[in-house]
Amino acid sequence: MHELLTPQQMAEADRLAAECIGESYPLMLRAGEVLAQIILERFVEVRAVDVLCGPGNNGGDGYVLATILREHGLGVRIWRAEEPAAGTDAARAAGECTVERFDLASFQPDTSNLVVDALFGAGLARPLEGVYGDALRRCAEAKAPILAVDLPSGVSGGSGQVIGTAAAAELTVTFFRKKPGHLLFPGRSLCGEVVVADIGIPGNVLQSIDIRCHENLSSSWRHLLPRPSFDSHKYRRGHVGVFSGGTTATGAARMSAMAAARAGAGAVTLLSPASALAVNAVHLTSIMLRRIEDPEELSTFLNERELASVVLGPGFGLGEKVRNFADVLLRFTSRSGRRLKVVLDADALTGFAGDPEPLFEAAKENGGGTVLTPHEGEFARIFPDIAAAAELSKVDRARQAAERSGAVMVLKGADTVIAYPDGQAAINSNGTPYLATAGSGDVLAGMIAGLMAQGMPPFEAACAAVYLHAETARSLGPGLIAEDLPARLPVILSAYLEPPARG
Ligand SMILES: NC(=O)C1=CN([C@@H]2O[C@H](COP(=O)(O)OP(=O)(O)OC[C@H]3O[C@@H](n4cnc5c(N)ncnc54)[C@H](O)[C@@H]3O)[C@@H](O)[C@H]2O)[C@@H](O)CC1
Numbered sequence: 001m002h003e004l005l006t007p008q009q010m011a012e013a014d015r016l017a018a019e020c021i022g023e024s025y026p027l028m029l030r031a032g033e034v035l036a037q038i039i040l041e042r043f044v045e046v047r048a049v050d051v052l053c054g055p056g057n058n059g060g061d062g063y064v065l066a067t068i069l070r071e072h073g074l075g076v077r078i079w080r081a082e083e084p085a086a087g088t089d090a091a092r093a094a095g096e097c098t099v100e101r102f103d104l105a106s107f108q109p110d111t112s113n114l115v116v117d118a119l120f121g122a123g124l125a126r127p128l129e130g131v132y133g134d135a136l137r138r139c140a141e142a143k144a145p146i147l148a149v150d151l152p153s154g155v156s157g158g159s160g161q162v163i164g165t166a167a168a169a170e171l172t173v174t175f176f177r178k179k180p181g182h183l184l185f186p187g188r189s190l191c192g193e194v195v196v197a198d199i200g201i202p203g204n205v206l207q208s209i210d211i212r213c214h215e216n217l218s219s220s221w222r223h224l225l226p227r228p229s230f231d232s233h234k235y236r237r238g239h240v241g242v243f244s245g246g247t248t249a250t251g252a253a254r255m256s257a258m259a260a261a262r263a264g265a266g267a268v269t270l271l272s273p274a275s276a277l278a279v280n281a282v283h284l285t286s287i288m289l290r291r292i293e294d295p296e297e298l299s300t301f302l303n304e305r306e307l308a309s310v311v312l313g314p315g316f317g318l319g320e321k322v323r324n325f326a327d328v329l330l331r332f333t334s335r336s337g338r339r340l341k342v343v344l345d346a347d348a349l350t351g352f353a354g355d356p357e358p359l360f361e362a363a364k365e366n367g368g369g370t371v372l373t374p375h376e377g378e379f380a381r382i383f384p385d386i387a388a389a390a391e392l393s394k395v396d397r398a399r400q401a402a403e404r405s406g407a408v409m410v411l412k413g414a415d416t417v418i419a420y421p422d423g424q425a426a427i428n429s430n431g432t433p434y435l436a437t438a439g440s441g442d443v444l445a446g447m448i449a450g451l452m453a454q455g456m457p458p459f460e461a462a463c464a465a466v467y468l469h470a471e472t473a474r475s476l477g478p479g480l481i482a483e484d485l486p487a488r489l490p491v492i493l494s495a496y497l498e499p500p501a502r503g
Pocket residue numbers: 011014015018024027028031054055056057058059060061119120121122123124125126127128129132149150151175199
């Protein structure tokens with residue numbers, strides 16, 4: 001159930017289902033029934049319902065719902081600006097519905113009633129304004145309780161962007177599968193709770209649809225989480241290198257290093273400039289320490305020791321050095337024939353601002369073994385044109401950046417998107433505002449490197465790290481600081497290493 005369908009894919013699923021069943025109308029009847037069931041179960045106090053019906057099939061669901069609710073004795077009124085076009089399922093539903101209609105332009109929300117927003121769903125094609133926008137604005141101002149059918153009207157199912165106007169719902173009932181717009185902000189915050197209802201679309205229609213986007217749930221990667229075998233030794237569990245900044249900027253790398261170790265890497269070495277060796281040494285116990293001053297020393301070290309993955313960027317500093325180090329790391333695999341997976345974060349991204357081509361070239365040479373972890377600001381510095389393209393969803397921005405760089409992209413935020421160069425993408429949905437704290441990104445970079453070092457493929461390692469990072473933060477809650485995350489990670493990780501419960 002973690003597939004996310006674009007509105008076009010959902011229309012295709014509806015079409016295939018109708019082909020299977022013989023007609024599409026039963027799906028609308030079922031949609032109305034499940035909506036009624038949910039309202040009767042969840043809004044037991046409500047005695048009257050105002051159903052706002054649009055001209056398409058979203059409105060059609062509203063007409064079916066209104067009929068059923070009235071049969072259950074609720075006070076029901078329909079508010080509409082236009083009737084559905086003749087010959088559509090919505091027109092049939094409207095024709096079979098004898099609930100009294102009122103003009104949407106005169107709708108004034110009564111906050112003791114439930115408002116059902118069945119104006120527009122998957123078919124939203126232009127900015128929602130005029131009589132529709134005004135009605136939703138009045139709902140928002142009155143803080144009327146709203147149940148949205150499929151999506152809050154005005155929210156794009158594809159991007160989660162508001163097109164024109166939208167009013168926040170308490171509950172959104174969507175059909176068959178979620179859409180990206182339920183998980184991407186601002187759509188996510190306007191949906192309230194999202195319930196996915198079964199309206200009889202057979203699951204096998206998905207076999208004919210090329211799904212490229214998923215909700216980041218553990219079922220996609222849990223089976224790939226590394227488990228040490230009895231004959232493991234520390235280097236077989238993967239050796240991670242993390243690069244430290246200078247004397248006054250060492251903490252970020254130590255947090256990455258600790259996170260890599262807590263994610264299960266067998267050995268972690270902090271690679272520090274000479275100036276910061278003493279300060280790092282004071283703080284390290286199980287993490288090893290080694291001086292790396294310049295690209296030559298780095299190459300020697302890489303040739304000497306079998307590193308599985310590295311983190312470059314947290315607290316590292318900008319300028320030639322970070323660019324040169326990134327180049328050596330990204331080209332190591334093709335030069336040596338030994339696989340080195342590379343996580344570039346923070347300064348290793350900003351270091352390429354204004355001239356990102358060398359980064360993309362080198363990352364491509366690393367053949368899918370690179371993970372870039374920008375937040376929106378860092379993203380805009382290395383992909384300014386993609387960041388500025390307002391028509392692209394966050395998923396499409398991450399995808400285009402992954403394709404351009406040949407790297408797995410972790411575009412961070414409250415709705416972090418993980419994208420693979422082939423277009424596969426996952427949207428994370430368990431984020432928490434407690435993660436908006438200094439150093440949490442350094443921990444994430446270390447977790448990704450730690451999982452990759454143990455052999456987890458980069459895309460799945462990034463998905464798992466993003467999810468487990470958020471889950472760890474949720475378990476800590478108020479007062480969380482980044483240092484808490486690695487310490488807490490083993491508890492969370494062990495829960496996901498248990499075999500999934502049956503059923
Ligand atoms: N078989 C199906 O296709 C099913 C569809 N279902 C419902 O159907 C919905 C999709 O139906 P539709 O494709 O008809 O799309 P909508 O009902 O979302 O809207 C399409 C109609 O709205 C108009 N429109 C679009 N944007 C507008 C705007 N900003 N201002 C004014 N008019 C605008 C279009 O011209 C079109 O007439 C889903 O969201 C779901 O609720 C469900 O009934 C389940 C079955």
